[in-house]
Amino acid sequence: MAGLLQEYADLISITGGDAYKARAYEKAARAVAGHYQDVAQLDAKGLRQIPNVGRSIADKVAEYLASGSVPEIEELRARIPAGVRQLIAIPTLGPKKANVLYQELGISSVEELVDAIHAEKLRGLKGFGTKTEENILHGVRLMQSAGDRVLINVALELADELVEELSAVTGCVRCSYAGSLRRFRETIGDVDLLAAAEDPEPLMRTVTELDTVAEVIAHGQKKTSVRTRSGLQVDVRVVAPEAWGAALQYFTGSKAHNIRTREIAVHQKLKLSEYGLFDVDSGDLVVSQTEEEVYRRLGLPWIPPTLREDRGEVEAAQRGELPDLLTEQDIKGDLHTHTDLTDGVSTLEEMVEAAARRGYSYYAITDHAPNLYMQRMSDEKMLAQRERVREMDGKHRRMRLLHGTELNIDADGEVDWPPEFLAGFDLCVASVHSYFTLPRERQTRRLLKAIENPYVNIIGHPLARQIGRRPEIDVDLDAVFEACARTGTALEVNSFADRLDLRDEHIMHARRYGVKFAIDSDSHSTVHLGYLRYGVGTAQRGWLTAAEVINTWPLTKLRAFVRAKRPR
Incomplete structure (x- = not known):
């Protein structure tokens, strides 16, 4: 449903429709994706309770759930060739540019776009220079390299569901996922499931009859392969319990x-x-x-x-030197989360309650700062939130609340607020949200300046990548890791499934400098708090131990870490 709403927003943009309307559907798509309830079980009134879902959007959702289509969306689809809709899946190419390419040059597929770039046909279009061509080609390569692989959260949610169903089959002794999913690779090609049973026939029959299965690729006594309705291949193997x-x-x-x-x-x-x-x-x-x-x-x-x-x-x-790896149970609190005050879809109260249910000792609210203009943050809004956070502190299962912010690192390394305002926060995350293509030397310089800021405690999603959509920024990692270790600035392992930033290789590299880390969910909804498992899996792949992660520490030690960097 979220995908459909996002598609509608893109179609509105492609056809030159109202930008405000497109933005409203984008917000609704995020809200639906992050909603804690199954929208298929909600009526129109229940749908309108979802943040950013008004009557018109709720009616479309209800219509789709009832009939499987929405006339307004079908009408826009009919006006635009499918290939043009595929163009907006290319990282770095937005709906407006896709529309220009179609209207001016008749380009209606990725292949036609690549050919047009090589033939230099784009250079006569306003806003399309050689740099734009390079960015588009890079985006095409990113999209193609992703292939049929899916993000780990998609694969793991499916695997968890299938393991539960197969474990309930009579005669199933054990069942687990294996392969790259068990190793917590960031993207997954297909899901490998392993089951143990004396008689494999009931298990193999059940696999072919699952509701989620769209196609049986191969069916046997030892291995059955199916394709789910979402297009993901699942291979199920059954072995004897003793093996x-x-x-x-x-x-x-x-x-x-x-x-x-x-x-x-x-x-x-x-x-x-x-x-x-x-x-x-x-x-x-x-x-x-x-x-x-x-x-x-x-x-x-x-x-x-x-x-x-x-x-x-x-x-x-x-050598007997395997690390005692960090586990999800080691995490005492989440240090990077958002509410509906900025781009989250859950209220402060809902986020705090959900965090308390996870058994955290402490929890930080870090809504966006004002330089991310579309979030419309102000000093007054932030101070009012701080007052409310102080009122709620310790009242949810005695969980302590920290009031922080996610600052924006600008092109020159400056952040949103002056020192006297920053001093009022319990901690500050600082992240790159723009200027992703700066040259390496300038990109490094901006990050180093943010790291040196005495009020910046964590660098959020440090390389600003989005898997399959946006590459990492080009930066001198050794200089960044050295500066973090020297200044006492933690690097985040962002648990959001399309980020997982830092990557495992970067973590292994940074550890050699003595860098400290924070494993955070970057939640924009109560649902996202559970994404922490993906960050922990990535941290394990980077050989991290609990001692190296600041949000496994007691609150007193965490506060001391923050104070140590601040001016005395």
């Missing part, structure tokens, strides 16, 4: 990690496969029931799935 551990280790991967473990087995005159660990000479099964005993027989401790990428984890295991 569970070896199969889970094998199908989790990665391929490079499995090559290393098989090499270790060979040196011990053993053979490792998805069926178990066998003695080469006798052919006898040695172990297979659990991953722990498979690794132990190879002379290794159990290696967490998030580390299994052949990036030194085997050597660390052999």
Whole structure:
């Protein structure tokens, strides 16, 4: 439903419609996506209770849920070729430019656009220069590199649902997801599920009959592959219960990690496969029931799935130096969240209540600052929110509330408010929200200036990427990591599934400088608070321990961290 509303907003923009109306539908799309209830279960009155969903939008949602279509949207779709609608999926190319390309040059597909750029046909259009061409081509490459892969939250939500359904099948002893999903890769090509049962037939039959299945690709006793209604392929394998551990280790991967473990087995005159660990000479099964005993027989401790990428984890295991990885249970509070005061869709009260239900010791509200103009923040609004936060402090399961803000790092590294105003916040996150294409030297300089600011405690989504849509900013990472370590400025691992910024490789790099981190949800809705699991998974892939993450610390230690950077 959120996708449909966003499409309508794009169609309005493409056809030159009212910009205010397009913006209203964009806001409604975000609100619906972040709403805590299933909109399919709401009537028109219930739909109007969703922030930014008025009568007209609610009526369209209700109409779609009842009939499967909305005449106004179908009418606009008919006016614009499908290929033009695909153009706006290209990162860096918005609806207005897509409309110009179609109206002026008749371009109605990605392929036609690429050909037109190479033929230099865009250069006569107002607003289309060589830099625009470069940006569009880069956006096309980004879109194509994503291919059929989906963000981890899409795959994991589906996998959780399927594991629950298959676990309930009579005879199913165990069921889990495996593959890149279990390793918490940021994008997933297909979902691998593994189940254990003496008789695989009931499980395999159930897989083909699931409501979410649109197509059965292959059906067998050991493996069944299906395609869901959302287009995602799911491969389900069933093994004997006694082979569970070896199969889970094998199908989790990665391929490079499995090559290393098989090499270790060979040196011990053993053979490792998805069926178990066998003695080469006798052919006898040695172990297979659990991953722990498979690794132990190879002379290794159990290696967490998030580390299994052949990036030194085997050597660390052999030396007894595997990190004690951070877990979601270690997180004591979320330090980057939003409310409907700016671009969130849940109220302050709703966000605080939801955070308290998660058992947090503390929780920070960090709405946007005024230089992000479309959020219409003011000093008065922020101070009024602070007063309300102080009133609510400690009243939700004794959870302490921190009043912060997400500042905007401008092109020169300045932030929104002067020092005397910033001093009133409990903590400040500062993030890049614009000027993404600045040259490397200037981009680095702006980030360093923000890091040096004594009131900036966390750099939010440090490289400003959006997976498949916007690349990382070009910056000298070594200079950034050194400055953060020196000044006591934490780098965020943003848990929003289309960001996961910093990436795992960056985390591994930054750790060597002694940088501290914050794992935050960047929530814009109560639903988003659960996204923290994706940030924790990314942090684990970066080998992070709880001691390196500031929001695993007690509040007294966190406050001391903030005070240490501020002027005395």
